[in-house]
Amino acid sequence: MELLTFSPSPGHHLIACSGASRCSKFETPVPLFLRRNSISAQVLYKYQKSSNNIEVGRKTKCYKKMEVLEEAVVSRSFLFQSIWRVQTFSSRSWQLLVPHGTMRLWGLAVNFFRLKEKFKRYFSVFSSRLALGVVLLTYVLFVSKTPTWALSEENLLFLEAWRTIDRAYYDKTFNGQSWFRYRENALRNEPMNTREETYAAIKKMIATLGDPFTRFLEPEKFRSLRSGTQGALTGVGLSIGYPTGVDGTETGLVVISSAEGGPANRAGIMPGDVILSIDQNSTETMGLYDAAERLQGSEGTTVALGIRSGPERKEIVLKREKVSLNPVKSRLCEVPGRDKETSRIGYIKLAAFNQHASSAVKEAIETLRRNNVSSFVLDLRNNSGGLFPEGIEIAKIWLEKGVIVYICDSRGVRDIYETDGSNAFAPSEPLVVLVNKGTASASEILAGALKDNKRAILYGEPTYGKGKIQSVFELSDGSGLAVTVARYETPAHTDIDKVGVTPDHPLPASFPLDEDGFCRCVEDSSASCNLSSLARFSR
Template sequence: MGFMQKQVFRLGFSLLLVLSLALGIFTQPATALTDEQKLVSEVWRIVNRSYLDETFNHQNWAAVRQKALEKPFTDQKAAYVAIQNMLKSLDDPFTRFLDPEQYRSLQVNTSGELTGVGLQIALNPQTGILEVISPITGSPAEKAGMRPRDRILKIQGIATTNLTLDEAAARMRGPIGSLVTLLIERDGEGEKEVRVVRDRIALNPVVAELRSSPQGQPFGYLRLTQFNANAAMELAHAISSLEKKGANAYILDLRNNPGGLLQAGIEIARLWLDSGTIVYTVNRQGIQGSFAASGSALTDDPLVVLVNQGTASASEILAGALQDNGRAQLVGETTFGKGLIQSLFELSDGSGLAVTIAKYETPQHRDINKLGIKPDTVVAQQILTRDQVATEADLQYQAALNILSQDSVVARMGNGE
């Protein structure tokens, strides 16, 4: 699956449609809606109540409903098309309809394992082109050389311009050992074909190692590849284990981490922060809520966080929280810039609806959507092979090491302690 945006799951949601019958001597009873019309109406109401933009992309949302329900639908597929057209008018690639199969696979994706090529994808909000946020570490896509910001033009010869995000993801999933051919475009390199063999994608999100700085100081290197349901618990175990082994500083690598569950981002920020706001969520009424640290930090050792343009969504919440609270220094490149939060609703026929319900702001009220987060130390990096990450060839990692290796008193002052 390719988007892994911040999601607040509200499962089992359904609406009862109350039909008022106009009864009287001179009036005909109102015609009851068909099941297909009820579904379209259900989607319209959820968006009407919870969508972030109260202008609905500067259109009369009631008129959109009226137009969609003008004539009865011949079948369920026609209703699905009407829903997709209705949502398309919002011009928000993250607010989208999921048929029952797509809805089920999205739930699997955030829970731990899937089969396919291992790409996190998104529709670029400005261009509408299908883009790679990042390949999953160790996945077939990464081994085939796919990179963040690659534009996917065709999947098995089918142009992606007419596909929804979920249709594109479905075409890339498939049985282990089967082949999928992608036509991609990359800045400075033009178009090229990439052949990827599908495999099982293990979503074990944490890599943890005790390492020594050039000065011989023990530090923990932690790489977090995504924010799934296991991420916070696994990272907590890793930090506790590294503390016991004597780590007295940390590098947290969030490069090419496309995000995932909002709650996982908040829980992981709490592992590093004893106090302070982590994130503000802003819905159409204004600030809807905020999440704060809970006094449960596992360490106050100096921390440097590595970020790049594949760092997105929940990763940006974490990076922004650590930067704004003075808890960590960020090193690398400006992040992806996805600052929108989706909620997932289950519809009455087993299909689903992802709706952008809020945006988020960092503790210092920075809105990062489409802008990203700029690191404290900007270091450009050529593309690395998997074996070069966090080695001497990795300039961003080396810059982080240099920051940690400075006098620990200076480092701690820099951490706001």
């Protein structure tokens, strides 16, 4: 028995597929166990003569599965597509890696059967196995490889973007198209002589996915996005979205939230207001991220917005400035109780999930505990999201154990984020979470996790309903890609995309958004927004 090990060659890749929809990743090296004198082994030996990347060695032990391989190829000028992984050697079929090139005519199925305690190995062509109907048929998809010496710097940048989406994008049907064929057609037909033409080709490729959240970021825009997750950006302090989700029928773009103290907030622009135009350009057909880029700009410059607030339409000119995104504010509220006793509530306003959010929440909890609070309120209203990992870390602060979120792709659950309680910082104090239609993305993950694990009671209104997760990738020239990598489900397997998280109880319409207003409402029993008593904060 021979063990043939395929080793990688830089800059190439190997894709494993089964049927028309399922693909797997491989980890190098890839072992193939073959009889010494089999036809298939002869094919590989023949190919070995022209490649230094195949190593041959003896081994008698049979493995029960193949490890999956990513970024591997056996020769600098031959690209391979591989086989479907089979868990055991019983009544299954593996397709050999067959080169597209000199050896392109060799396509053989290797079928492994177990009879009693011994393996029988024999080989046949695809059509005979189909006729016999005794094996699971697999196939090889050949992909032509453009020789590396023929690729320009612009072609390589395009391929880098293509490969990033190929690996990361959550929908492996790529909106019902052949992603490999698109790559080959684009390299042949799209002009890529300048950086601008390459960027245009990348944007055109992304547009075929039909996903408004996956987009290309030129270097300046990528730097701006990164600065926003680090705590500050230059603009008017608005977070925007589609009126009723991506498929909304209402025209324009809705305000999800406005940064407290920012230009838009000071001008009275509120969540739920609709932006009809930006600098006299209608938003009716304007993309979400195109609009966001128009709102940002150099400090001190102005932008004119057409706003509809209820039935009223108005024009507002705002001056752009550096908006500080301080993620957390906290306040101690004293609530009168029976027999002249008072209860102390620790109020925490979480405005965004930037890289400082989880540490800031811990610090706020620590400070409030020193003031002997008996319960906490976490306000996620108008929090439009941010960094996904920070949402997970903040959930771990409050949860003793349990699932936080299921990450799903087109095949189902892909990953499970859960906690064993080792990072729990406040797992036992009573907790209330406030949400509204401005609560979106990472803040919905947090709210859903706390609700489904019965750790918190939710007050407010249904959240925005952004159930897709994006990751940001930097390309070699300083540009970047924001790619939808997954959708998520709450611990109760609820898909909240375009639906949102439903709270347990409503809040009075007059309930204020700021920390001072919150304390006033819970402290003053005569206030119209009063929650009656602390009993409202328990199930």
